[in-house]
Amino acid sequence: MAVPKKKMSKSRRDRRRAHEALGKLHLSACPQCRAMIRPHTVCYNCGMYRGVKYLEIKTDDAKS
Numbered sequence: 880m881a882v883p884k885k886k887m888s889k890s891r892r893d894r895r896r897a898h899e900a901l902g903k904l905h906l907s908a909c910p911q912c913r914a915m916i917r918p919h920t921v922c923y924n925c926g927m928y929r930g931v932k933y934l935e936i937k938t939d940d941a942k943s
């Protein structure tokens with residue numbers, strides 16, 4: 880197994896990890912309900928994707 884020749888200093892290690900932060904989430908408005916959703920995903924607010932309903936969204940008034 881490959882083994883590091885020298886211990887990496889905390890400074891070098893932390894400098895590398897300075898670039899590992901996750902980027903900002905990209906969001907776009909749902910064409911049906913204008914909720915902010917991730918692109919190319921089913922909207923979790925109205926259950927629609929490209930004009931087709933894929934999810935039944937449970938609401939309080941639907942309990943009966």
Ligand SMILES: [Zn+2]
Nearest residue numbers: 909912922925
């Ligand atoms: Zn929607």
